[in-house]
Amino acid sequence: MLLVEVAAASTAVAATRSRLAKRAVLTGALRAAAADGPETVAVVSRYLGGELRQRRTGLGWRSLTLPPAAAEPSLDVLDVDRTFAGMAALSGPGSAGARQQAADALLRAATPDEQRLLVGLVTGEVRQGALDALLLDAVAEASGVEAEMVRRAAMLAGETEAVAVAALGAPSPDDARLALGGFALTVGRPVRPMLAQSAPDVPSAVARLTEGGAEVVVDTKLDGIRIQVHRDGDDVRVWTRSLDEITARVPEVVAAVRALPARVLVLDGEALTLDAEGRPRPFQETASRSATRDTDVAAATALTPFFFDVLHVDGRDLLDAPLHERLKVLDAVAAPHVVRRVVTSDSDVAAAHFADVVAAGQEGVVVKAADAPYEAGRRGAAWVKVKPRHTLDLVVLAVERGSGRRAGVLSNIHLGARDPATGGFVMLGKTFKGMTDEMLAWQTRRFRELEVADDGWTVTLRPEQVVEIAFDGLQRSTRYPGGVALRFARVLRYRDDKTAAEADTVDAVRAMLT
Numbered sequence: 001m002l003l004v005e006v007a008a009a010s011t012a013v014a015a016t017r018s019r020l021a022k023r024a025v026l027t028g029a030l031r032a033a034a035a036d037g038p039e040t041v042a043v044v045s046r047y048l049g050g051e052l053r054q055r056r057t058g059l060g061w062r063s064l065t066l067p068p069a070a071a072e073p074s075l076d077v078l079d080v081d082r083t084f085a086g087m088a089a090l091s092g093p094g095s096a097g098a099r100q101q102a103a104d105a106l107l108r109a110a111t112p113d114e115q116r117l118l119v120g121l122v123t124g125e126v127r128q129g130a131l132d133a134l135l136l137d138a139v140a141e142a143s144g145v146e147a148e149m150v151r152r153a154a155m156l157a158g159e160t161e162a163v164a165v166a167a168l169g170a171p172s173p174d175d176a177r178l179a180l181g182g183f184a185l186t187v188g189r190p191v192r193p194m195l196a197q198s199a200p201d202v203p204s205a206v207a208r209l210t211e212g213g214a215e216v217v218v219d220t221k222l223d224g225i226r227i228q229v230h231r232d233g234d235d236v237r238v239w240t241r242s243l244d245e246i247t248a249r250v251p252e253v254v255a256a257v258r259a260l261p262a263r264v265l266v267l268d269g270e271a272l273t274l275d276a277e278g279r280p281r282p283f284q285e286t287a288s289r290s291a292t293r294d295t296d297v298a299a300a301t302a303l304t305p306f307f308f309d310v311l312h313v314d315g316r317d318l319l320d321a322p323l324h325e326r327l328k329v330l331d332a333v334a335a336p337h338v339v340r341r342v343v344t345s346d347s348d349v350a351a352a353h354f355a356d357v358v359a360a361g362q363e364g365v366v367v368k369a370a371d372a373p374y375e376a377g378r379r380g381a382a383w384v385k386v387k388p389r390h391t392l393d394l395v396v397l398a399v400e401r402g403s404g405r406r407a408g409v410l411s412n413i414h415l416g417a418r419d420p421a422t423g424g425f426v427m428l429g430k431t432f433k434g435m436t437d438e439m440l441a442w443q444t445r446r447f448r449e450l451e452v453a454d455d456g457w458t459v460t461l462r463p464e465q466v467v468e469i470a471f472d473g474l475q476r477s478t479r480y481p482g483g484v485a486l487r488f489a490r491v492l493r494y495r496d497d498k499t500a501a502e503a504d505t506v507d508a509v510r511a512m513l514t
């Protein structure tokens with residue numbers, strides 16, 4: 001299959017706002033790929049989702065200067081994939097130059113449309129969560145199976161490519177169903193974590209879940225890093241929320257799980273650093289601890305794992321078991337490391353637990369439907385988080401140079417919410433508050449990597465860096481284009497475990513304006 005067909009599909013998807021039209025284009029492209037065989041489906045499903053198959057190519061987007069484009073399309077998708085694989089495999093002296101040459105040759109052979117696609121793939125610009133969801137629907141349509149089956153398989157596989165290959169490679173819809181049914185939870189292969197919706201306070205969270213007097217689980221929300229731990233005998237591996245493996249960096253988590261009384265286990269939880277009294281230390285410490293490879297720092301700030309869910313134990317898959325059953329198993333296998341919770345249908349009891357945990361320095365609670373299964377990868381209705389302070393995950397659109405004490409660093413950041421209607425971002429305000437010296441140094445480096453323009457005062461960025469912002473309230477605004485602005489916005493932390501596609505939307509922000 002020619003790359004130009006994928007480029008045309010990608011342009012057509014971006015050009016329409018209709019989900020149906022987008023899905024039809026993706027379905028057509030996937031069918032064309034399927035006619036060429038599984039290798040082509042593998043590459044095309046990645047490219048349509050906006051990413052390369054290679055996690056890292058070593059190519060920096062800044063080094064991509066566009067040579068003149070080719071007049072006629074000639075590139076085959078499999079050749080393009082091989083070229084990127086070659087670049088990724090280069091190492092040692094001279095590899096940067098060789099990579100550059102290979103990129104230049106590839107871009108020279110590409111038409112303008114193809115160049116746009118290739119640059120988008122290298123920079124990650126076209127990648128979006130919404131696109132992945134659409135792509136899965138297109139896989140379902142192209143293979144004639146139910147969308148729900150495809151989604152479930154993708155969550156269990158932790159990726160779309162393998163699922164597209166399995167579904168589209170099957171000779172009939174029944175065979176495709178069979179192939180998709182084969183994606184089970186596999187110990188050693190992480191699944192996408194279940195996510196939570198939010199509610200402004202405990203009574204509304206409880207009310208959402210207790211219709212008919214049902215009980216809810218009110219779990220302590222710990223402010224650490226999400227961990228998914230798989231154990232198979234003595235082999236223990238740990239992944240983050242974004243499914244990056246961090247096993248080597250968290251030996252204390254590995255040791256704690258090895259000491260539990262089960263041979264095979266998949267646990268979901270949070271790791272954090274505690275002080276001598278057992279109160280959580282500031283999140284920044286947990287974050288820098290889990291990112292470091294420095295053994296001195298690691299020894300000084302040990303991480304403690306806490307678990308709030310179990311997905312598998314000794315041959316038994318628990319994804320479809322109701323939460324109350326999973327928690328019984330969790331208590332039996334992970335007792336010393338289980339998150340504190342109450343089970344109730346009484347909103348006052350839930351609110352009292354919330355007050356207790358916040359007083360103890362924890363972040364809030366997650367209220368969960370006791371009878372719900374584990375919905376891997378879904379921000380479903382069964383988990384609702386409540387925090388005492390307002391926060392939003394926004395995207396940094398630009399940054400201004402600091403002055404005075406901050407001369408020489410990039411300081412005041414422009415904050416944007418995602419606008420699903422346009423695929424762009426809407427500015428909600430600026431802030432230079434809440435940044436530690438360490439954060440200022442980090443962001444000055446980071447924002448230079450994302451720079452697209454610099455007028456001498458403001459540096460415009462590629463909208464990729466997610467930042468978690470605390471604020472005191474919202475106000476209507478004529479100054480900002482979304483009609484809404486943040487009051488007293490301050491930086492809590494940079495979120496490297498989230499992509500811009502996962503940032504909060506301007507609609508969600510407007511809905512908070514009451």
Ligand SMILES: Nc1ncnc2c1ncn2[C@@H]1O[C@H](COP(=O)(O)OP(=O)(O)OP(=O)(O)O)[C@@H](O)[C@H]1O
Nearest residue numbers: 194195196219220221222225226270308339366385
């Ligand atoms: N007891 C708990 N149950 C579920 N999630 C918990 C719990 N304690 C802490 N968490 C964290 O809260 C998050 C749930 O919120 P959500 O799914 O919206 O993810 P998030 O966007 O990373 O949230 P946040 O920024 O609020 O931590 C989980 O990803 C997990 O890291």
